[in-house]
Amino acid sequence: MLDSRFVRENVEEVRAALKKRGYDFPLQEFLALDEKRIRLLRETEELRNRRNVVSEEIGRKKREKTDAAPELEEMKGVSEKIKSLEEGLRAVEDETKGLLLTIPNIPHESVPSGRDETENIEVRKWGEPGTFGFEPLNHWDIGERLGIIDFDRASKIAGARFAVMKGAGAKLERSLMNFMLENNTANGYTEIFPPILVNRESMTGTGQLPKFEAELFRITDPEFYLIPTAEVPVTNIHRDEILKETDLPVYYTAYTPCFRREAGSYGKDTRGLIRQHQFNKVEMVKFVRPEDSFEELEKLTANAEEILQKLGLPYRVVALCSGDLGFSSAKTYDLEVWLPGQNKYREISSCSNFMDFQARRANIRFKREGKKGTEFVHTLNGSGLAIGRTLVAVLENYQQQDGSVIIPEALRPYMGSERIA
């Protein structure tokens, strides 16, 4: 959420910045609401002040046994008047907040301008796509051939966009999860295992709601949302809290299943593990001081890259352009891993700095040593990494001509074997 005062005082800059995203800021609507809000607020406060003053006067007269009839007469109906003013005020405030909640974050100045993903900028590349003496297979062919991924049974059990992992496939999934968590905790992240059903407030705090309801699984009675990423519960750990400056930075890492409707992606990645309704992911989340957040984004991205490097998977880092930026993000790097089966780089991690956008929504603040008042923290998060897609990358990059798959060095202690055959 943007700061309404900041928006009010910098309308043109805000509009220009959001235009870079292709977002048309409803300037007139906002300013009209804001003006109305201030007017109602002053009127309400004035009347409340009158009520307080006179009520106190009545109290004193009653104690002194003097006649308070004139004051009581004056106060007749004042409460009603205040009530209706308050109602109007709240309606305007709700409307303003509702509007602000649907406005995306302002892209950071370092974000390249662009319309869509075709205008993202490659920042760096690591590793060389391997050469095969044969036509490399898709991971679903590898997986089915090895009997470690079963899509047919999954569709019987649940439906499309689900998978059953079996034997070495299931173990590989678990090995990746453990490997990633241990790598992240070694980098100073505290391990978290959060709820994966959350309430509306949490979804609003990180920005999924109110705008992206259609992308979420929801259960009713009682109402809960299934998390689309661990970012949601983990960031909301500190919702409505004031942290001490000395607590910062806070680093968390969490493994969770993630659930996404994938509405509107019919026909995209229909085969294989790339796009599932349920997938596993290890996430990293940071709470930092505002002046540190961009340096922290670089470190966060490096932490995610480290995992790919240790697995020996070729990848590239892409800076998302303004038009491709997620709703809540001020700046995002995507990590794209090389997939020989598809002969292209595919997203495997997304590392973002949200600055104070989520912190304002979720009311996560901190207090500086010896300074009055509070400030919003900056929040960041990044996948470290999407486990299913990493498994895909391992299968495709380490496949052998004989159909077997070599286990990367770093995973062998977890797998207890060198090869899936």
Place this chain on the structure above:
RNA sequence: GGAGAGGUGGCUGAGCGGUUGAAAGCGACGGUCUUGAAAAUCGUUGUGGGGGCAACCCCACCGUGAGUUCGAAUCUCACCCUCUCCGCCA
């Protein structure tokens, strides 16, 4: 699911419907004392919003929302959450 208890400031914990934004204690910060520290002692110590060049003034907030009242932390109702016991259960 059944029965009961409770939700007040960073924490503990008071609070006859009328200077209670809220006693007291702890903690924290500052001063005095001390070679230094401790102890002692004095003082300060919530958040958000509106106004003012400023000193400062005003409004709101005692789980949430309604209600009663000139006036609610205090009374009424609903809801939420936490805890205890019973039942059920991975």
